[in-house]
Amino acid sequence: MSMEVEQLAVFLENKSGRLAEITSIIAIEGVNIRALSVADTADFGILRLIVDDVEKTQKALKANGFTVGKTNVLAVEVEDKTGGLANVLKVIHEVDLNVEYMYAFVNKTGENAVLIFRFEDMEKALVALQERNFTLLTGEQICAL
Template sequence: MRVEQIAVFLENKSGRLAEITARLAEENINIRALSVADTADFGILRLIVDNVEKAKKTLKSNGFTVGITNVIAVEVADKTGGLAGVLKTIEAEKLNVEYMYAFVNKTGENAVLIFRFDDMDKAIESLQRTGYTILSGEQICAL
């Protein structure tokens, strides 16, 4: 299972992130997870939202450069070593993590790790084979 993620390219200047979140809020789009990476000149905002198409349309109509990518959401126990176990599985398959971010769900029992791998299909197969739960976008939005 793959999750659609929005990637927004933005200038690295004051107020741009606030503008994006305000536009999404005005359209009642709920952000479930996010990550921001920046350089001196620009940033990449990665978002998992409850309505990908509406978010994409909203942001594009407000002048933002938006792309859609697929990521994998892996549920792990929220305890020491959760991430290490996933990465051990990935290392055994000689897969590369392009990027990742994480969040803890409301219960505090589990964490959700969001990954982009160099071989997404192989990653899904190996993680499921070793007993990890891969979440859908709908499941993330329901947390």
């Protein structure tokens, strides 16, 4: 079972209504968005999504002319208290890795929070976090929350 979670990255022009269009397409397909992040530059934006049906979403967005990429991320469960994020980042620093980006997952699992990470070396980060007993969630677990 893979501990990495599939994420879609959609490239969009910085133009009014593009985000609304994408979310409408996804809604029409009956797909649930579990987490998302939007980053932008002067020229374009990147919408990162974790959805409950990656293939269906990718196909629908491509059919509507969007450029869609697929990458793997790690979903790390942390205690929802002071220092939760700092503890993860301390481990990543100890193994000399960079965080390419991160965002928070909207749901909580009981008393914990879930953070989504992309690291420069995903395998090294995975091993380091597992060795230190961090809980990593699968794509199925994320979609079940």
